[in-house]
Amino acid sequence: MKVTVFGGGREVGRSGFEIRGESTKVILDYGVMIREDRPVFPLSTHARDLDGLIITHAHLDHSGGAPIFYVTENPRVFMTSTTKELTDILIKDLLHLSSYFLPYEALELRTMIERNEDIGNTARIGNAEVEFYNSGHIPGSINVLLRLDGKKVWYSGDFNTIDTVLLRAGVVPDTEMDFAIIESTYATVDHPPREESEKRLIEVLNDVVEGGGLALIPAFSVGRSQEILCVLQKHNFKYSIAIDGMSRVATKLIASAPETVRNPELLKKAMSRAKWVAGQKDRDKVLNKPGVVITSSGMLTGGASVYYMEKIRNRSRDCVVLVSFQIPGTPGRVLLDEGVYGPPGEKRKVKCRVEWIDFSSHCGKTELMKVVKSLKGNPKILCVHGEPISCTSFAEQIRQETGLEAYAPSLGDSFTI
Ligand SMILES: [Zn+2]
Ligand SMILES: [Zn+2]
Missing domain, CATH: 3.40.50.10890 (Rossmann fold)
Structure with missing residues (x-):
């Protein structure tokens, strides 16, 4: 199995990861980064051989690029029903406000929304068995455990492990895993209580x-x-x-x-x-x-x-x-x-x-390390979705404190499991 970083490597703003097995291809998130006057998308890939697209939550840095796949194809897509509704309004707003060119229009967004299969606890996508867990980040947000070709990959999406007034804390799958892709937004700072x-x-x-x-x-x-x-x-x-x-x-x-x-x-x-x-x-x-x-x-x-x-x-x-x-x-x-x-x-x-005033919906430094230490198996870890210094120092800290293999990948990097 191969994991490729399409976006979110030493950056925040256009998360996208490809999981490719022997005969199954799944994309986890496909966001858009708004840079001053232009949108920046993850690396591009064919929609033709895509078995399914999973969107962890509605924020545009995870969802905003996804309608691109519906310009020429109509792949399966998985969001919670709340993520679907929120994604619909956020991308409509983006289309409405954008003074610059977007490579898709309202039609592609509608096709994607109609194609969505509302996420429950599990799904089968090609040969992959997928489980979804609350990620505690925003309403409707999930993290993903994917089993494919005898391996298990966990993707945290954006993740918060403390209760807030609005949301219950996110949940880490309680199972041995081979690979984990973890956000690093606040890997160098702790939030106040x-x-x-x-x-x-x-x-x-x-x-x-x-x-x-x-x-x-x-x-x-x-x-x-x-x-x-x-x-x-x-x-x-x-x-x-x-x-x-x-x-x-x-x-x-x-x-x-x-x-x-x-x-x-x-x-x-x-x-x-x-x-x-x-x-x-x-x-x-x-x-x-x-x-x-x-x-x-x-x-x-x-x-x-x-x-x-x-x-x-x-x-x-x-x-x-x-x-x-x-x-x-x-x-x-x-x-x-x-x-x-x-x-x-x-x-x-x-x-x-x-x-x-800090009201973050992401784990702080201490919580992120706790998450890593709670993972079962000896997963290889990718530290993503953070400023370069956050990703690299998180990976370094993981290597030092746990002995696990940890990397801060760059755009386009691939890892074979
Ligand atoms: Zn988010
Ligand atoms: Zn994000």
Whole structure:
């Protein structure tokens, strides 16, 4: 059996892996990385001899390239029903907003969505027996154990092994394995305890609102927006909460699949007391009253969060509370590092307050090592989906602490098992 890295080797943004057995070919994830003005896809491969495509979760860095396979062929595809629904809205949004060329259109997306076989616990794809486990990352997310030609491969996808307010912790398959492909997003840092982040968020928000200000929380539409809503409800946050942009659509969709969240009642309560921003009038109201607004995108790259940011940037009583990882080069990261915001060449110091609070949905350094040490068998390990330094130092740490073979592969690298 051969595993090839199509994307996600020493990078985050276009995960894609090919598993090729004697007579079976499976692709695990096929994402898209949005680089400034152009999309970057994983390495290309024929759809003709593809037995199936598995998408671990809806984030575009795992799903956004997949419709390419439907331009000429119609391969089998496996997503949980929640991932299917969320992928549909996220890719539609990408198609709608893209000013650049995408190599597929709405038709290919629709073909893929219609072709999907909703994931249960197992599936047979060609000669591969596949098992799926909760990965604790976003609603609908799974990790994958694949048995093929007498070997077992585990792919973590994006993975979180601690309970959050929104989701139950991810599960590692309890079986001997030969090969493991593991994400490395936070392989060099630990997250603060979750309770601490929650408390800090409530403190900051109380402070801003009691000072007469508006707190803008830019959050990923899928996962983070619902997590923040639930955190505010859990702590009985008593001031006005508005929700806008794609976050609204994703929240309604997730609430309609209560089995994907840890406490559906809490989410329902949070939703019923939030104000659902429906148009410009509502936005004006939100902007002119103390309170909180949760909206996508999480890194201020587009969507309603950009609209609010423009309005509050010079208002010293207001605050932008970043709660997502800020990829270097994004407006959110530049704001955080330099305190400036605006179009390229016209960035100016902002007067509003800027905060960043860690609400990650990925394992931190300690949890990742725990996962590795819990794996049964003596699997060879690929450290992927991370900045180069995260992947290489994770592989080094695994070699030193466990004696397992571990690599930080580059794009195009193949491994034979
Ligand atoms: Zn993800
Ligand atoms: Zn990812």
